[in-house]
Amino acid sequence: xxxxxxxxxxxxxxxxxxxxxxxxxxxxxxxxxxxxxxxxxxxxxxxxxxxxxxxxxxxxxxxxxxxxxxxxxxxxxxxxxxxxxxxxxxxxxxxxxxxxxxxxxxxxxxxxxxxxxxxxxxxxxxxxxxxxxxxxxxxxxxxxxxxxxxxxxxxxxxxxxxxxxxxxxxxxxxxxxxxxxxxxxxxxxxxxxxxxxxxxxxxxxxxxxxxxxxxxxxxxxxxxxxxxxxxxxxxxxxxxxxxxxxxxxxxxxxxxxxxxxxxxxxxxxxxxxxxxxxxxxxxxxxxxxxxxxxxxxxxxxxxxxxxx
Amino acid sequence: xxxxxxxxxxxxxxxxxxxxxxxxxxxxxxxxxxxxxxxxxxxxxxxxxxxxxxxxxxxxxxxxxxxxxxxxxxxxxxxxxxxxxxxxxxxxxxxxxxxxxxxxxxxxxxxxxxxxxxxxxxxxxxxxxxxxxxxxxxxxxxxxxxxxxxxxxxxxxxxxxxxxxxxxxxxxxxxxxxxxxxxxxxxxxxxxxxxxxxxxxxxxxxxxxxxxxxxxxxxxxxxxxxxxxxxxxxxxxxxxxxxxxxxxxxx
Numbered sequence: 001x002x003x004x005x006x007x008x009x010x011x012x013x014x015x016x017x018x019x020x021x022x023x024x025x026x027x028x029x030x031x032x033x034x035x036x037x038x039x040x041x042x043x044x045x046x047x048x049x050x051x052x053x054x055x056x057x058x059x060x061x062x063x064x065x066x067x068x069x070x071x072x073x074x075x076x077x078x079x080x081x082x083x084x085x086x087x088x089x090x091x092x093x094x095x096x097x098x099x100x101x102x103x104x105x106x107x108x109x110x111x112x113x114x115x116x117x118x119x120x121x122x123x124x125x126x127x128x129x130x131x132x133x134x135x136x137x138x139x140x141x142x143x144x145x146x147x148x149x150x151x152x153x154x155x156x157x158x159x160x161x162x163x164x165x166x167x168x169x170x171x172x173x174x175x176x177x178x179x180x181x182x183x184x185x186x187x188x189x190x191x192x193x194x195x196x197x198x199x200x201x202x203x204x205x206x207x208x209x210x211x212x213x214x215x216x217x218x219x220x221x222x223x224x225x226x227x228x229x230x231x232x233x234x235x236x237x238x239x240x241x242x243x244x245x246x247x248x249x250x251x252x253x254x255x256x257x258x259x260x261x262x263x264x265x266x267x268x269x270x271x272x273x274x275x276x277x278x279x280x281x282x283x284x285x286x287x288x289x290x291x292x293x294x295x296x297x298x299x300x301x302x303x304x305x306x307x308x
Numbered sequence: 309x310x311x312x313x314x315x316x317x318x319x320x321x322x323x324x325x326x327x328x329x330x331x332x333x334x335x336x337x338x339x340x341x342x343x344x345x346x347x348x349x350x351x352x353x354x355x356x357x358x359x360x361x362x363x364x365x366x367x368x369x370x371x372x373x374x375x376x377x378x379x380x381x382x383x384x385x386x387x388x389x390x391x392x393x394x395x396x397x398x399x400x401x402x403x404x405x406x407x408x409x410x411x412x413x414x415x416x417x418x419x420x421x422x423x424x425x426x427x428x429x430x431x432x433x434x435x436x437x438x439x440x441x442x443x444x445x446x447x448x449x450x451x452x453x454x455x456x457x458x459x460x461x462x463x464x465x466x467x468x469x470x471x472x473x474x475x476x477x478x479x480x481x482x483x484x485x486x487x488x489x490x491x492x493x494x495x496x497x498x499x500x501x502x503x504x505x506x507x508x509x510x511x512x513x514x515x516x517x518x519x520x521x522x523x524x525x526x527x528x529x530x531x532x533x534x535x536x537x538x539x540x541x542x543x544x545x546x547x548x549x550x551x552x553x554x555x556x557x558x559x
Contacts, residue, residue: 052399053556075402076311082400086393090331102323103401105309105316147397 001064003028003155003186004049009058011044018044019055020210028154031177031187033201033218035194037303041210042190043083046159049188050080063155076104079148083159083190087143089133093124096132096143097150104151111150118146122172138169145173149180156180159190174200194299208303222298229267230291233274234259235283243281247273259287311402320403324411325418332381332388333419341474342380343423346372353491360491363522366431368490370448371514373427375481378420378452382459383473385412386551390468390558399559405552409460413544416456417449424448431521440520443529447516450536454509457543464550466557484510494526509539 004026011019019041026032036042047053049060051071060067065074087096094115101111119125122142132140141161148156158177162170177200181187191197197204198218205215214221244260245253249269254261264270267290278285310316332338350369389395398408425448432438462480463473485491487501488510497505505511512532519525525532 047559050400052396052559072312072402072404073310075400076309080400082393082396086397088327088331088394089392091327095330099323099327100397100401102326103320103398103403105311105319105402144397 001028002026003030004032004060004062004188006045006049006060007058009045009048009055009060011041011048011053011055017210019048021058022207022210022212023058024205024212024215026186026188028186029181029184030202031181031189031200033197033204034188034190034207035192035197035204035299036207037192040207040303042207043159044210045207046083046157046188046190050078050082050157051075052082076151077153078155078157079151079153081141081144081148081156081158081161087132087140087147090131092129092131093119093135093143093146094128096147100147101150106151114150114152115146118149121176122146136166138165141165142169142172145176153185155186155188157188157190160192161189162191162193162196206299206302213302221302229264229270231262231264231267231270231274232256232259232287232289232291233262234286235278236286237283239277239281239283243277247277249273261291312404317404317407318410320401321407321411321414324398324403324408325414328381328385328412328415329418332385332415335381337384337470337474338380338419341478342377342419346376349485362434363436364493364518365491366427366434366436367514367517367521370424370427370431370517371488371490371510372485374420374424374448374451374513375455375484375510377423378416378455379459379462379477379481380416381419382412382416382456383462383477384470385415386463386558387468387470387473390466391470396559399555405555406548409548409551413453413456413460413547416459417452420452420455421448424452436521438520439523443516444520446533447513447520447536450533450540451509451513451516454513454536454540454543457540457547458509460547461543461550464547464554466554468558484508487511489514489526509536512536 002025004024007023009019009022010017022045034042034045044053048055049062049067051067051074054068062074063077067074088099091099097115097118098111101115106114116125119128122145124139124142124146127135127139132143135143145161162173165173174196177187189197189201201218203216204218204221206213206221241253241255241260244250244262247270249264249266250262250273251265252263262270271288274285274288277283350372353365386395389398428444438444459477462477465472467473487504488508489497489505490510494502494505494511512527512535515525515527516529516532519529
């Protein structure tokens with residue numbers, strides 16, 4: 001069973017279509033990245049999936065519960081770090097956590113135990129009785145994450161959780177997400193940060209103008225956008241360019257300094273050919289790099305192609 | 309645990325109420341418009357209407373106090389929370405919109421009751437006898453619920469600017485004071501004035517308070533309770549329904 005199953009969801013605000021026929025499935029236990037430029041429909045989609053706003057049409061089931069007809073049952077089992085959310089700044093961190101604990105129906109003892117554990121893990125325990133308005137942005141965001149985790153959710157939605165944070169807070173949050181995922185928590189991560197998505201997510205979806213334009217593993221998306229692959233290679237002795245050009249699968253050869261850049265339609269064929277070439281010519285390979293586009297490149301290309 | 313079960317939602321509504329009590333009771337605007345405003349309003353009339361006996365004016369003070377205090381917080385909570393980004397946090401929890409509204413109403417109701425009790429004691433200290441204590445208690449409880457529901461109704465327009473519902477609230481509260489037999493006895497109102505008074509829940513509450521203190525009343529006591537009860541139910545159901553509809557527009 002998928003943790004999230006969205007089917008043809010659509011949401012309009014006046015004449016603007018924010019989410020247009022989006023369907024996606026998020027498997028249990030995976031970290032799923034949801035990427036898109038500003039105004040692409042990421043936050044609206046997340047709000048629909050978390051039952052905060054209803055879709056105009058389509059359906060979504062989260063952890064097996066229909067988000068329109070059984071939103072409370074679904075919400076009870078997942079946690080949310082909303083994009084624009086804040087903690088209550090006139091309450092202490094402890095009071096914020098105890099309030100959320102009560103809203104999830106936790107007993108006082110369990111809420112207190114979880115609050116202590118989470119505050120300790122996130123480095124906030126010593127300042128638990130301080131009002132939140134005195135917290136830095138990073139501390140607030142760590143507290144908001146703790147608030148989303150107090151009931152030990154099976155699924156966590158995060159909308160730009162590390163946006164604008166210092167390195168220490170970012171690393172702490174990302175490490176915690178990895179740890180939670182190792183323990184089985186499914187994570188739905190909305191982010192602008194390609195590097196973060198590339199390092200963290202098992203699969204990503206890219207949304208543009210309210211429509212999904214790609215859903216796959218980051219590595220596959222990166223390579224899929226480039227139909228011609230580039231391979232950079234260098235040997236411990238001089239080799240002839242013509243010999244490289246004649247290798248199976250190679251469509252072009254360019255000399256760049258002491259290296260050769262080969263172009264190919266199938267990079268695995270060329271890599272195998274290079275290995276044979278190296279053996280037969282006693283020319284040891286010094287470097288071998290596949291120059292696939294970065295996720296940033298893929299994202300820019302995909303979103304540019306999909307723009308109206 | 310079924311989060312949708314009524315006892316669970318009531319428990320969560322109480323959590324919302326406790327949060328409101330911590331956050332909003334000590335807000336300057338609540339103290340100024342909820343406490344100081346009715347006091348000064350009453351003093352102005354008290355000084356300028358020396359021909360009216362204290363036994364008439366003090367029930368009016370109780371009425372005005374409850375109206376202002378029970379509507380001091382409720383109109384602005386949704387706007388405050390929407391503005392500070394905490395409403396989305398609240399809505400993402402397994403709490404029905406009705407429970408959030410109920411929690412806000414409870415906080416508002418308790419604030420109204422707490423301050424109004426002080427004015428009742430002031431009336432007692434000024435040698436006004438309390439002839440019908442149970443009627444007083446029941447009417448304060450019922451009217452506090454009714455007024456806090458009115459306050460919540462005023463916050464239905466989906467704005468995250470707290471001054472908007474507060475201004476709307478004053479546009480409604482002041483006319484209510486003048487048509488509800490607070491400073492002008494109902495007996496002295498013209499027929500059109502009486503027709504307006506019939507529409508105001510404050511009329512029935514003030515009538516009950518006056519009955520509690522002096523034994524005199526304009527409407528039958530049972531009618532006062534019935535009408536207040538029906539209005540409370542209508543306003544509460546109305547505000548819950550409307551908030552549920554407008555909430556997505558606030559986020």
